[in-house]
Amino acid sequence: MNSANSAAVVVGVDGSEPSLRAVRLAAIEAARRHRPLRVVHGFIWPLLHVPVSPAPDAPPGGGLRHQAEELVAAAVAEADATVPGLSISGEIIDGEAAAVLVGESPTAALIVLGDRGLGGFSALVVGSVAVQVAAYADCPVLVARGEQRPDEPVLVGIDGSAASRRAAEFAAETAVTRGVPLHAVHVYRHPGSSGPGDMQPLVYDETGLHTDEDRMLDGWLSGLVEDHPGLRLTCRTTRGRAGAVLAEASRTAQLVVVGGQGRGEVTGLLLGSVSQSVLHHAHCPVAVIRAPR
Template sequence: MDSSDGAAVVVGVDGSEPALRAVRLAAIEATRRRRPLRVVHGFIWPLLHVPPSAPAGGGLREQAEQIVATAVAEAGTAAPGVRVTGEIIDGEAAAVLLGETATAAMIVLGDRGLGGFSALVVGSVAIQVASYADCPVLVARGAPRGDGPVVVGVDGSESSTLALGFAADTAAARGAELLALHAYRHPTSTGPGDMQPLVYDEGLLHGEEERVLAESLAGLADRYPEVRVTPRAVRARPGKALTEASRTAQLLVVGGQGRGEFTGLLLGSVSQSVLHHADCPVAVVRGPR
């Protein structure tokens, strides 16, 4: 895993408990990847033309500084020795984090933040950043686990290939098994405009989908000989199959957009589904726009 470029793992904080969970996750991830950790807080009040000293007994800027200081201390506790810095940046949270993605190794954030509607499973900031980021986005969902496999969704798309590489890197860094899960429902179209057959042989279909999975994994064992890779092809809705696998996984990795999804979508339906329902942290890996 190349960390010579000096790119940091960046975590967004807002003082909420989900953000502190993200800090702990980010600190451990930065240590594993031998990268510095950068704690960032989006300070929106100047954009709203609110006087910095408006609250009685203390200024808004001081509150923001306390949020960052608490997060930096939390990172040091979670991963002693991690190289961590903190910064307050004027701007709305999603915009600030997206501004970091061009130079970050990874963005980490909580699934919800302060001011979010409690009924929302995943907050708007997480969805926006995962939709537009130029680097992998790790969302602190579900239960943190130190064991279990790294699970990656594989469907043969370009986005899936990027996700597979990230997942293999992560499995190597964690000393974990890599479960490559390919979920399918119908025969695969082989070209634009192709129609799926109305009648097909289930055994032949499964064999064909296993071939798609094997082709996606070709060469992976040579690049990552230390990682035990388990391929699994199942007939199921991809979002449902990945969510079920997340119950025993330490990390779930998906591409930003899968095979057969509309190319105009910034974040595919499968990625959105697991962000809302997974029972472990989720990494979304997007290709270049």
Template sequence: MNAANGAAVVVGVDGSPSALRAVRLAAATAARRGRALRVVHGFIWPLLRAPLGPAPGSPPGAGLREQATRLVDEAVAQAEAAQPGLRVTGEVIDGSASAVLVGESPTAALIVLGDRGLGGFAALMVGSVAVQVAAYAGCPVLVARGAERADGPVVVGVDGSAASQAAAEFAAEEAVARGVALRAVHAYRHPASEGPGDMQPLVYDEQKLRGTEHRVLDDAVAGLAGRWPGLRLERVLARRRPAAALTEAAGDAQLLVVGGTGHGELTGLLLGSVGHAVLHRADCPVAVVRAPA
């Protein structure tokens, strides 16, 4: 998380049930971290040149901006009720939801949002706003989805990349704050490529390969226990596709953490294929953590 003094947890709201889940999750996270919570709503109507005031004959407070303000006020009240004593503020900001949240991210400790908002296509398991914010935000992004569990481990995917190292640090901090185990998962299928154009061998020693991948897993979590006293660490090595291994390992988890991109990802993809897949498949909240620039 952004370690800047005063950095708040920011949650985006739009009045949808998914956003209300995000408010609860954000409030609990902010309370655990001793941070303030900032509730924001992206108010897009001025960009569309829509009339913002109430229609003639409408009761007071019926205008679009008044409705947006009321939506934020209600979310603030819910956060305060869920976590008494939490410092909560709210603001309506002109702009699209994704642009507003990405704009908040450089000074935020964490961005939290629901997996689907109002107006989403029913066939999409995760809305476009969640995917865009996870891809472009300048801080970790937490998407409220799946089951809300009070127990179960924090699960993190590791592959030796800088992004997975940042994810492991975030996940270790979350596991200690929640008082649960950290389950580190490393998935592999074939011998890793050592560089561009490198050809994978057609024949290789399976036992030697597994030993190599075990070392990748051990190296990825080395030092975490020292930096996070009290951390309980589980290691899982799986020979299968990373997204499938992670969603299975997180079947009983209260949080799944992945890096924004990892080894083997196309450099043009801001949100890696594994992160994209688990955002759609995981049955628990998912945090996407990018490596520091």
């Protein structure tokens, strides 16, 4: 995460209702973090060689560029109405939406976007822009979806990977800032491997396995409470599919935080299967935290 005091919370907008929900969430998040808010619109039409200025005989105020200016202005106004007095700027950047937001990420404190935009297919639960930005961004990505439940805890999925450890830090900081508990969940399916090439046992003691997984979770979270004074932490270890367990648990959470790629997932995937599953099925906003590349 960019720690410079000037780093802004960046929100991507396209004029859709999901993007306006993202604007409201981003404004609140910027205020919580004492950061400015930067409203960004990826303006793709110049790349497609589409005329963006009004035709010579068109009435004033026409053209695609003017429409983009209006939607950015509307988003800035929405943010200002959500958090009056917040430092807000807006900018139109030529380029495809996901590429523009990823380009903003090295200097952003956080990127916020809606789960779907104007160009999304109706069959998709989460749009391709959200998935691409979550996979490639160099800062935490917050996707506005589901219900807002400000009194519920922050939920984080933990599996011992570098990305999940960063997710735990982000979740702990967020929970303390919001004044709510942090609920850490570790989901396992089989006995863990102690090294490369290890064979999983065909027969094992379920009670002993659960105890071992509890012990690993305690080790992964060791020091988290000491590092975040005021943190109220609860932990749960359960057997199942991580994506499904976290999505179900999100029904009683205000935010679910996941690492971009978990332990044991295919290395070539920029966004792991668990984080993708949570992005598509969570019942509250989702934060995706990637490990450094």
